[in-house]
Amino acid sequence: MYVIGTAGHVDHGKSTLVKALTGIDPDRLQEEKAREMTIELGFAWLTLPSGREISVVDVPGHERFIKNMLSGVGGIDLAMLIVAADESVMPQTREHLAILDLLQVKRGLVVLTKADTVDEDWIELVKVEVEEALRGTSLEGATMAEVSAITGQGMPELLQLLDSTLEKSVRREDLGRPRLSIDRSFVMTGFGTVVTGTLLDGSLSVGQEIEMVPSGLRRRIRGLQSHQQKVESIGPGNRVAVNLASTTQGEAERGQVLTLPGWLRPTRIVDVRIRMIPSAPHPIKHNLGVTFHTGTSESFARVRLLDVPELRPGQEGWAQIHLADPLAVVKGDYFVVRSSQSTLGGGQVIDPDPSRHRRFQQGVLEKLEVMAEGSPEDLVLKALETVEPAGLTALARGANLASDQTTELIGALVESGDVVALGGSTADANAVFMTSVGWARLRSQGITPSRRIT
Numbered sequence: 001m002y003v004i005g006t007a008g009h010v011d012h013g014k015s016t017l018v019k020a021l022t023g024i025d026p027d028r029l030q031e032e033k034a035r036e037m038t039i040e041l042g043f044a045w046l047t048l049p050s051g052r053e054i055s056v057v058d059v060p061g062h063e064r065f066i067k068n069m070l071s072g073v074g075g076i077d078l079a080m081l082i083v084a085a086d087e088s089v090m091p092q093t094r095e096h097l098a099i100l101d102l103l104q105v106k107r108g109l110v111v112l113t114k115a116d117t118v119d120e121d122w123i124e125l126v127k128v129e130v131e132e133a134l135r136g137t138s139l140e141g142a143t144m145a146e147v148s149a150i151t152g153q154g155m156p157e158l159l160q161l162l163d164s165t166l167e168k169s170v171r172r173e174d175l176g177r178p179r180l181s182i183d184r185s186f187v188m189t190g191f192g193t194v195v196t197g198t199l200l201d202g203s204l205s206v207g208q209e210i211e212m213v214p215s216g217l218r219r220r221i222r223g224l225q226s227h228q229q230k231v232e233s234i235g236p237g238n239r240v241a242v243n244l245a246s247t248t249q250g251e252a253e254r255g256q257v258l259t260l261p262g263w264l265r266p267t268r269i270v271d272v273r274i275r276m277i278p279s280a281p282h283p284i285k286h287n288l289g290v291t292f293h294t295g296t297s298e299s300f301a302r303v304r305l306l307d308v309p310e311l312r313p314g315q316e317g318w319a320q321i322h323l324a325d326p327l328a329v330v331k332g333d334y335f336v337v338r339s340s341q342s343t344l345g346g347g348q349v350i351d352p353d354p355s356r357h358r359r360f361q362q363g364v365l366e367k368l369e370v371m372a373e374g375s376p377e378d379l380v381l382k383a384l385e386t387v388e389p390a391g392l393t394a395l396a397r398g399a400n401l402a403s404d405q406t407t408e409l410i411g412a413l414v415e416s417g418d419v420v421a422l423g424g425s426t427a428d429a430n431a432v433f434m435t436s437v438g439w440a441r442l443r444s445q446g447i448t449p450s451r452r453i454t
């Protein structure tokens with residue numbers, strides 16, 4: 001299954017297109033129907049001509065609901081940037097495009113809707129304008145389709161295009177530790193609380209115990225569904241509805257991440273690389289208050305700039321983000337920062353569990369570079385330096401690697417002499433590791449472990 005997300009300015013025909021494609025009206029709320037405007041995320045699905053199954057996440061275009069849009073685009077494989085042919089590129093076309101770029105959504109199509117309302121010459125002009133807007137973003141050069149959801153013009157071609165674009169998509173990886181960022185929770189009479197989201201990094205099964213992070217509540221999975229079909233288990237890259245046993249709706253709200261118990265610790269500080277969008281209305285000054293959005297969660301935050309006095313539009317830099325609310329993030333997660341109703345920038349989490357850094361420290365910046373660019377061995381070594389002595393679970397979390405891969409890498413590092421294993425072989429679940437440098441430092445201080453460290 002693949003997940004497709006819509007994006008684009010208010011009233012440009014996103015929901016109408018989703019309904020025309022799938023037969024499902026993504027606007028479920030009374031208020032949405034009354035105001036003819038999407039407010040919350042909408043969900044639909046269809047089978048493409050090839051037999052490929054896709055889920056569609058429909059987002060609101062109105063600037064007041066950008067935070068809902070942000071919680072919808074987290075796990076998508078492909079974006080459909082929707083531009084109404086009569087209005088062409090508008091402010092939220094650009095803002096949604098900037099967000100897709102910050103979240104590094106690389107696969108995308110542009111769909112020019114309302115083609116029935118304009119002539120061919122006009123469409124050619126719109127295409128030039130869209131092409132310019134895409135330049136320099138992750139969607140540069142994306143194919144454009146022209147459709148009318150009213151007359152059906154261009155719809156079969158769009159279905160074919162979705163198929164051929166998804167053919168080049170890579171399957172979502174299974175890292176052995178599922179994460180489902182809750183985007184919706186509701187109560188179903190006779191079943192109790194159901195949460196939905198896009199499942200990443202692992203599988204879920206009926207009967208399994210899960211933990212919600214940051215709340216820490218542990219619950220059992222009573223039932224699973226995908227596209228309203230019951231399933232016993234389900235893998236990464238799918239839209240999933242999870243029925244949780246003995247859970248109130250308030251306990252399972254949007255922003256909580258459902259995962260395996262015991263490994264994902266909520267964090268209040270993250271080290272990040274921030275890229276400012278070129279059209280940001282103002283710079284990020286040191287200690288600026290922003291909203292930090294990742295997955296389906298958000299928190300107020302302060303940005304501590306580590307290598308520059310201020311980040312101007314178009315610039316990049318290292319920062320330590322201090323979050324008001326604890327969030328469940330791992331290394332590599334994408335985020336967006338906004339302030340005063342504008343998107344400023346975003347990037348990737350480089351260290352989800354750092355110590356507090358002083359500004360302009362060469363050593364800190366070098367370590368961040370390695371964590372951002374390094375090989376998997378470098379990552380394990382850097383993670384170990386931060387948390388040593390440490391066991392495999394803490395290391396896998398610190399380096400954001402699957403536990404099998406971490407075991408393999410630590411084995412190679414022990415063999416090459418960069419790491420020492422204390423109290424057991426590499427494969428021993430209780431083994432504790434230190435970098436050779438850290439170990440030598442301990443010994444020089446006259447400390448030798450008289451007993452097995454656990």
Ligand SMILES: Nc1nc2c(ncn2[C@@H]2O[C@H](COP(=O)(O)OP(=O)(O)OP(=O)(O)O)[C@@H](O)[C@H]2O)c(=O)[nH]1
Nearest residue numbers: 010011012013014015016037038061114148149150
């Ligand atoms: N003529 C014509 N009208 C269309 C077409 N697609 C959508 N519309 C009309 O455009 C209006 C807005 O459509 P929506 O699908 O609600 O737009 P949206 O992008 O989902 O809007 P938000 O979710 O609020 O951002 C509606 O009145 C639709 O009937 C089309 O292809 N041709």
Ligand SMILES: [Mg+2]
Nearest residue numbers: 014015037038
């Ligand atoms: Mg809509």
